[in-house]
Amino acid sequence: MTGLLDDLLGGLALGAVYALVALGFVVIFKASGVLSFAHGSLLLFGGYLIAVLHDDLGFAGALAVAVLATALLAGALDRLLLQRGDPGPGAAHVQTIVTIGVDIVLLTELSRRIGGDLLPLGDPWGDAVTGLGPVTVADSRLAAIVVSAVSIASVFALFRYTRWGLSLRAAGEDVEAAALMGVRLSRVRTLAWCLAGGLAALAAVFLAAFPAPGLERTTGQIALKAFPAAVLGGMASPVGALAGSLLIGLTEALVAGHQSELSLLGEGFADVAPYAVMVLVLLVRPTGLFGTRGAARV
Amino acid sequence: MNTPHPGHRATTAVLAAALALLVAATGCSAKADGGSGGQDADGVRTGPGVSAETIRLGALTDLTGPYATLGKSIVQAQQMWADETNAAGGICGRKVEITVKDHGYDVQRAVAAYADISPDVVALPQVIGSPVVAALLDDVQRDHLLTFPQAWAASLLGKESVQVVGTTYDLDMIAAVDFLTRTRGVRKGDTIGHVYFEGDYGANALEGSSWAARKAGVKVVGQKIKATDTDLSAQVSALRKEGVKAILISAGPAQTASLVGVAASRGLRVPVVSSAPGFAPQLMKTPAAPALAALLHVVSSAPAVSSELPGVRRMVTAYRKKYAGSPVDSGVLSGYNAAQLLGAGLKKACAAGSLAREDVVKAHRAQENADTGLGVPQDFSDVDRPASLSTYVLKPDAKALGGLVGAEEAHRIPGAEEYLKARRS
Numbered sequence: 001m002t003g004l005l006d007d008l009l010g011g012l013a014l015g016a017v018y019a020l021v022a023l024g025f026v027v028i029f030k031a032s033g034v035l036s037f038a039h040g041s042l043l044l045f046g047g048y049l050i051a052v053l054h055d056d057l058g059f060a061g062a063l064a065v066a067v068l069a070t071a072l073l074a075g076a077l078d079r080l081l082l083q084r085g086d087p088g089p090g091a092a093h094v095q096t097i098v099t100i101g102v103d104i105v106l107l108t109e110l111s112r113r114i115g116g117d118l119l120p121l122g123d124p125w126g127d128a129v130t131g132l133g134p135v136t137v138a139d140s141r142l143a144a145i146v147v148s149a150v151s152i153a154s155v156f157a158l159f160r161y162t163r164w165g166l167s168l169r170a171a172g173e174d175v176e177a178a179a180l181m182g183v184r185l186s187r188v189r190t191l192a193w194c195l196a197g198g199l200a201a202l203a204a205v206f207l208a209a210f211p212a213p214g215l216e217r218t219t220g221q222i223a224l225k226a227f228p229a230a231v232l233g234g235m236a237s238p239v240g241a242l243a244g245s246l247l248i249g250l251t252e253a254l255v256a257g258h259q260s261e262l263s264l265l266g267e268g269f270a271d272v273a274p275y276a277v278m279v280l281v282l283l284v285r286p287t288g289l290f291g292t293r294g295a296a297r298v
Numbered sequence: 299m300n301t302p303h304p305g306h307r308a309t310t311a312v313l314a315a316a317l318a319l320l321v322a323a324t325g326c327s328a329k330a331d332g333g334s335g336g337q338d339a340d341g342v343r344t345g346p347g348v349s350a351e352t353i354r355l356g357a358l359t360d361l362t363g364p365y366a367t368l369g370k371s372i373v374q375a376q377q378m379w380a381d382e383t384n385a386a387g388g389i390c391g392r393k394v395e396i397t398v399k400d401h402g403y404d405v406q407r408a409v410a411a412y413a414d415i416s417p418d419v420v421a422l423p424q425v426i427g428s429p430v431v432a433a434l435l436d437d438v439q440r441d442h443l444l445t446f447p448q449a450w451a452a453s454l455l456g457k458e459s460v461q462v463v464g465t466t467y468d469l470d471m472i473a474a475v476d477f478l479t480r481t482r483g484v485r486k487g488d489t490i491g492h493v494y495f496e497g498d499y500g501a502n503a504l505e506g507s508s509w510a511a512r513k514a515g516v517k518v519v520g521q522k523i524k525a526t527d528t529d530l531s532a533q534v535s536a537l538r539k540e541g542v543k544a545i546l547i548s549a550g551p552a553q554t555a556s557l558v559g560v561a562a563s564r565g566l567r568v569p570v571v572s573s574a575p576g577f578a579p580q581l582m583k584t585p586a587a588p589a590l591a592a593l594l595h596v597v598s599s600a601p602a603v604s605s606e607l608p609g610v611r612r613m614v615t616a617y618r619k620k621y622a623g624s625p626v627d628s629g630v631l632s633g634y635n636a637a638q639l640l641g642a643g644l645k646k647a648c649a650a651g652s653l654a655r656e657d658v659v660k661a662h663r664a665q666e667n668a669d670t671g672l673g674v675p676q677d678f679s680d681v682d683r684p685a686s687l688s689t690y691v692l693k694p695d696a697k698a699l700g701g702l703v704g705a706e707e708a709h710r711i712p713g714a715e716e717y718l719k720a721r722r723s
Contacts, residue, residue, distance in 0.1 A: 003539040006564075010531045115366035118552055118580045127585040129563040136564050138531075210563075212528040213555030213584045217364055221526045256532030257539065259521060270532065271524055 006135045007257040008250065013141030015249025019148040020203035021226035022233065022241040023155060024196035030159075030236045031168055031192030033092035034082065038099040039200055040220035041106035046070035046201025047121065047208050047215045048110055054122035062122070063205065067198045074197025075190045077102060083186055111217040118214040127210045140209035147206070148242070151199060155238045164191060172236065225252075228278035234291025243289055247281075248274045342390060345654035347420030353392045353644065353653065355380075356399065356419035358411055358434075360426045363403030367625070372424050372448065372633030373398055374621050375613075379637040382616075389641060390648035396423070405433050416441055420655055423640045424448065424633060428498055435460065442655040444643065444662055446636040448629075450575075451498040452505075452721075456682050459659050463636055463676060464599030465711070466684045467499055467573055468506030468721075471546055473597045473689040473711040474571035475510035478544045482569045486515035491537035491545040493521045493530065493557055503548035503573060509717055523549060530556040538566045545570045551578035558593055559586030567593060574598040577694070579627055579701035587696055595705060596692040600673050603631050603700035609671025614699065626699050631672060638670040674708045682722070687714040 021043065028036045036042075046066045053062035081102065082095040125140040159165040167188045170178040179185055200223075207222055208215040229248040233240025255262060256270035281289065337343050340350075347354040357376065359369040380394045388394060397415050401408035408430040416437070421444040425431050431447040431454065438445045438459050445460050452466040465473070471492075478484040492507045494500030504520060511518040519540045521533045530553060537545060538561075545561065545568060547554055554576040561568065570593050577596050581587065601607055603614055603626050613634055614626055643662030647653055650661055662678055669675040676685040691706035 003535060006535045006538070007532070010535060014529070014531070111364065112362050112366075116364055116368060116578070118555070118578070118584060120584055127559050127563050127589070138560075138563065210585050211531045211556050211560040213552045213559065213581065213586055216528060216552050218526045219528070222528070253532045253535070256521070257536045259536055271527075 003257065005133070007253045009132065009135055009137050010141075010257075011250035011253030012246060013137055013145060013249070014253060015229075015246035016141070016145040016148040017203065017206045018226040018229050018249055019242045019245035020144070020151060020199055020206065021223045022230040022245045023148070023152060023238060024199040024203070025226065025230035026233070026236060026238055026241045027155060027192050027196045027199070029230070030172055031189045032078070032082070032095070034095045034099065035235075036099045036196070037096065038077065038103040038106065039196070040223035041103045041110060042070055042074055042197055043200040043204045043207070043223050044110050044114075044215075044217070044220035045073060045106060046197075047204030047219055048114065048119070049201070050121045050205065051119035051208075051215050059122045059124060063201075066204075067201045070201035071194040071198040074200070075194040078193035079186070079190045083189070107220060110220075114215070114217040116217075118216055119208075120214045121205060121208050123205060123209045125209060138210050140206060141211075144206040147202065148245075151202070152238050152242050155195070158195075159238065164188060168192060225274060228274045232278050232281050232288055234288030237288075237290035240288060240290030247277060251277050340391060341651065342648060343652035343654050343657070345420065345652075347418055347655075348392070348653040351392055353389055353394050354419050355394065355396045355640070356415040356422045357396055357424040358399050358401055358408050358415075358422065358426065358430060359424055360403045361398075361400040363401075365403060365426055368448070368627065368629040369400075369426055371624070371627050371629035372426070374624060375617060375630045375633035376423055376637040378617060378620055379634055379641070383641060389644045390653060394641075401427070401430060403427050403430070405429050409433055412437060416443060419443070420653060420658060421640055421644070422446065423637045431460075432498075442659055444640065444655070444659050446640060448632065449499075451502045452684075453498055453502065455684065458663065458681055461639075461662065461678060462685065463632065463639065464673075464684070464686050465689055466506075467503040467548060468509070468717070469684055469687065469711055469714055470573045470597045470599070470689065471503045471506035471548065472510040472713055472717055473691075474546050474573075474595075475507055475514060475516070476712050477571060477595065477597065477691055477706070478569060479514050479516070482544060484514075484516060484543050488543040489517045489519055489540050491519050491521060491533075491540065491542040492548070493523060493533055493537075493545065493553065494548040495550070495553075496522055496524060499573075499575070500548050503546075506717070507546050509720070510713060513713060518546075523553060525550060528552045528556055529560075531560050533557065534560045534564060534566060537561075538564065542566075542568060544568050547572045547576055549576055551576060551581050554594065555581045555584050555586040555590065558589045559584070562586075562589035562593060569593060569595065571595045571597060574600070574628060577628075577702065579625060582694060582696040582701045587694075590694045591696065594694050596694070596702060597689050598628070598692055599686055599689055600628065600631050600635065601690050601708070602692045602698070602702040602704050603628065604695075604698040604703050607671065607673070610673075613672065628700065635670055635672045638672070639668055639676065642668055642670070683718060687711055 024039055049066035050062045128139040129136045167183040207219050229244035230241055233244030251273045252270050255273040361369050380396050384393050399411035401411050412434055423446050425447045428449040431449050439457055442459055450466050452468050454460055454462050494504050508518050554572050558570050647658045647661035666677050666679045667675045674686050674688040688708045688710050690708050692702040693705040695703040
């Protein structure tokens with residue numbers, strides 16, 4: 001029983017970290033129809049900044065600088081590279097492919113700088129854990145649950161109650177009509193990219209914090225695990241991103257926790273399980289858990 | 299370095315085949331060069347990479363990729379060996395020169411670099427990266443290029459020109475199980491966990507642990523992971539459920555830190571034993587450092603760089619003087635050791651009258667007790683056997699150079715002979 005509780009709690013905490021990453025995917029997709037493959041390296045960029053700056057600025061200062069800088073980088077990427085391409089039909093697909101190129105460039109440079117190092121981010125939680133009845137959970141993961149819940153609620157509120165959110169949703173419904181009604185599409189879009197960049201830097205903290213040993217050059221790749229979570233949730237819904245992430249986190253933890261009983265499926269199935277779940281869900285609900293019918297999909 | 303990239307396998311095979319075709323078609327193979335070797339004024343037969351003045355060696359390393367830190371250590375250590383050797387008059391009256399090529403852990407670049415340097419070198423004292431070594435195996439065999447890979451999978455044995463120094467991963471894990479049963483109270487009927495990377499490294503390690511555990515009447519519970527898994531919470535939960543009395547890990551440093559840190563924080567305070575590639579000095583700066591110091595041991599066929607062995611102390615002192623500010627890790631020791639062992643083979647080949655590649659391999663393989671003073675003596679005479687059946691047990695110490703200190707001196711791994719016999723049949 002303790003084992004099951006352990007897996008459930010571990011899965012939820014892991015899902016909360018994925019949710020921060022998945023939220024970035026969702027915000028970008030909703031605003032621009034682009035599936036950003038550069039998200040992982042943006043995350044690594046944010047994490048790297050925290051790692052180099054935390055000694056001088058303290059953790060909070062480094063985090064603030066990193067969130068801002070990553071937001072600016074993501075915004076610049078959208079404004080200077082993606083938006084300048086041909087805006088015709090299928091532009092989102094072309095831009096998605098451009099993000100692959102950006103990812104390679106960024107990742108190569110960051111990998112070169114990080115090399116084989118393990119960089120501590122100087123976060124305040126260290127390896128502290130909190131006991132909840134018979135099971136324990138890392139403080140950093142509790143923080144991740146709180147931060148991702150707050151982030152998702154904020155993004156949800158932003159979408160629903162601000163002018164920017166209204167513009168974004170209007171553009172999502174009908175780009176031309178929104179433009180005719182005076183929505184400044186490119187600004188709305190760039191702001192969304194900035195938001196996603198900031199979220200990526202925030203997610204880096206929790207991907208590198210205990211139980212992980214620090215920031216590695218491969219930390220960005222972990223972000224790809226949030227990809228099935230975003231797809232599961234319907235790609236355009238913040239709540240869906242949260243639900244999808246929790247589902248993926250739980251799946252991973254439960255499958256890894258019961259690996260010996262699942263040996264029929266081969267060892268290491270935990271890595272495949274999120275994608276298997278994604279496929280199964282899409283078979284039943286082709287638009288994802290919270291997706292809307294007819295949404296463009298990449 | 300120790301994890302073959304899964305996706306690279308097919309590419310690697312295709313590339314190797316393409317390269318082989320190209321070489322065959324253009325007839326520019328090193329074998330052809332091998333035949334063109336002549337006899338020098340001093341009566342020593344020469345071949346590719348050897349002139350009257352110089353002996354040229356090659357290194358295929360990673361200076362810009364994931365193993366850049368390790369690559370730099372090895373390159374510097376081997377350069378130091380070359381400088382020292384040349385200051386003492388060189389080998390066979392010739393200066394030693396090392397041509398270093400960076401492949402950034404990219405198999406395609408490595409294959410190209412090999413094609414570039416292989417016609418002009420007589421041996422390779424360094425090749426980093428299991429996938430790189432795998433891609434080049436057939437080429438170094440064909441070209442009779444004595445090669446010292448920085449990889450220790452048993453699948454690299456049985457190749458005349460490829461020399462794995464020390465023990466292989468399976469023997470390390472046999473030593474680890476022995477250590478646990480001998481000193482950590484693991485008994486018949488107990489269960490131990492083994493967390494391992496997919497690919498050659500992990501598979502070979504699991505082979506060893508399974509064999510040793512069966513002998514000791516212990517059950518092994520495996521947990522296969524990938525190099526990108528750095529949060530091992532789920533694995534720890536699973537192992538705790540199995541009630542493991544100890545854990546073996548054959549992965550990278552990040553995985554070791556996560557495993558030990560999580561296990562300790564969850565109250566699973568059992569002994570953990572890692573292979574040498576699973577540790578790096580940087581780990582002692584992570585939040586997991588206290589747990590590592592309390593729970594972890596490392597089995598290694600090389601001593602710690604902080605060892606009191608006179609040979610190691612002399613080398614480390616010289617290295618710190620020459621490269622002040624560079625970290626001293628296990629790569630320094632293994633790189634220097636490989637270069638010294640190669641140097642010994644070259645000297646033997648010279649004494650026998652030929653520095654042609656085949657003769658260098660032959661002279662190298664004739665050494666049954668090669669002792670560099672940097673650890674245990676190596677026996678290179680049986681191509682199917684690991685060069686050593688002895689291991690050290692080390693433990694983390696944040697204050698020590700290289701982050702490790704000796705816990706047990708070198709000793710022969712019990713059961714190793716029996717295991718090798720079983721493996722052969």
